[in-house]
Amino acid sequence: MQYCTRCVNPENIYGGITFNKEGVCSRCVDYENYVNNFPSEAERAQRRQKFVDILERYRSKDGSNYDMIIPVSGGKDSLYQVHLMKKEMGFNPLLVTFNHTFNTKVGVHNLANMVEKLGVDIIRFTPNPQLVPKLSRLSMEKFGDSCWHCHCGIFTFPLRVAHQQRIPLLVSQEKYYGILSAEGGLYTKVNPQDRIFGIRAEAPEMINEERGIYRKDLVQFMRPPQEELDEIGVRGICITDFIQWDSKEITEFLIKEYGFKTKGHDRTYDCYANAECHHCSGVHDYMRYLKVGHGRATDDAGIDIRKGLMTRQQGVEMVKLYDARTPADMKMYLERIGMTPEEFYGIMESKRDPDFWSKDKSGKWIPADSVVNHPGQKEDPNKGFERVEHPVDEPDDEHLIM
Numbered sequence: 001m002q003y004c005t006r007c008v009n010p011e012n013i014y015g016g017i018t019f020n021k022e023g024v025c026s027r028c029v030d031y032e033n034y035v036n037n038f039p040s041e042a043e044r045a046q047r048r049q050k051f052v053d054i055l056e057r058y059r060s061k062d063g064s065n066y067d068m069i070i071p072v073s074g075g076k077d078s079l080y081q082v083h084l085m086k087k088e089m090g091f092n093p094l095l096v097t098f099n100h101t102f103n104t105k106v107g108v109h110n111l112a113n114m115v116e117k118l119g120v121d122i123i124r125f126t127p128n129p130q131l132v133p134k135l136s137r138l139s140m141e142k143f144g145d146s147c148w149h150c151h152c153g154i155f156t157f158p159l160r161v162a163h164q165q166r167i168p169l170l171v172s173q174e175k176y177y178g179i180l181s182a183e184g185g186l187y188t189k190v191n192p193q194d195r196i197f198g199i200r201a202e203a204p205e206m207i208n209e210e211r212g213i214y215r216k217d218l219v220q221f222m223r224p225p226q227e228e229l230d231e232i233g234v235r236g237i238c239i240t241d242f243i244q245w246d247s248k249e250i251t252e253f254l255i256k257e258y259g260f261k262t263k264g265h266d267r268t269y270d271c272y273a274n275a276e277c278h279h280c281s282g283v284h285d286y287m288r289y290l291k292v293g294h295g296r297a298t299d300d301a302g303i304d305i306r307k308g309l310m311t312r313q314q315g316v317e318m319v320k321l322y323d324a325r326t327p328a329d330m331k332m333y334l335e336r337i338g339m340t341p342e343e344f345y346g347i348m349e350s351k352r353d354p355d356f357w358s359k360d361k362s363g364k365w366i367p368a369d370s371v372v373n374h375p376g377q378k379e380d381p382n383k384g385f386e387r388v389e390h391p392v393d394e395p396d397d398e399h400l401i402m
């Protein structure tokens, strides 16, 4: 297995990477190019103005409808998006949330805090809590991924609201609403067929009557007809196409300005992200490790090394410490979906990447390689990087459906 000589990325990392002749991965090279070509203040102001000009075209002139939909989870990016749109730019957004039902106490607090402090309308959809475990279990068996209902719901439900309430603009920090074609910054393919957003199956493919999953249970997971979306002129726009987005800086601003709460995780040192879900950095990420041999700590260390917040050696230590760790939320998750640990590992057997995992004589899974075996480029020992210690507000073991 090849590993980046600058960060800790393995060659099989999600999304795919290439290496240059020094063994530096394409994400590190891209970041270097980004820093070297960082836009001037004037250029940034210009880009921001272009963004505002597009949004203005969608402003409800007589106040009879919302100016836009912002799909939110209640995490740091949601809060900053709403802060930008409502407080800084003065728009009237409708917030739309799909409730995945694996909420942390911190996440519920952050969502309520956002709505209250920014004074905005919100629609929150909660799917039948008895259906979610069935979908999650089926998703795990089909894809080795516990979260189909969440991946599909956060994409589909805001589109349904856009359709029903005839609100043509969806504003997001991620390219959720189609990365296939952008016309003047607006994404037009709101109905991408290539499943680039982690939607591994359309809702009709998840109907399973033997398991008690019927068509009628999946109403809110079904996409509105594309012709009708086209008739309304539904479009997505991605904030980060126009505005710089530094997650660490943003989170620190939100902690100070809004009292945004952070959460510790079992599988990474970075406590700023995924405060709203028990599983994103827990079981969901652990399944990824069982499949491909690395997890979120690899992602987070890669980002922090690139930004000069930690040395590669420190990053390797983080990967060693976190990537293989069994998360504490596993017990909670398996109880909810009615699965034993034996069944869980049994299902994951067939999901293991044979290029990375093999079995020894006793039947134990052995990883093909580790970043620990791959020295990186020489680092300046006097550079004095400090590893970021993200603060955690409080332990959060409570699992809230709503």
Ligand SMILES: [Zn+2]
Pocket (backbone or CB within 6 Å): 004, 005, 006, 007, 008, 009, 024, 025, 026, 027, 028, 029, 302
């Ligand atoms: Zn790299």
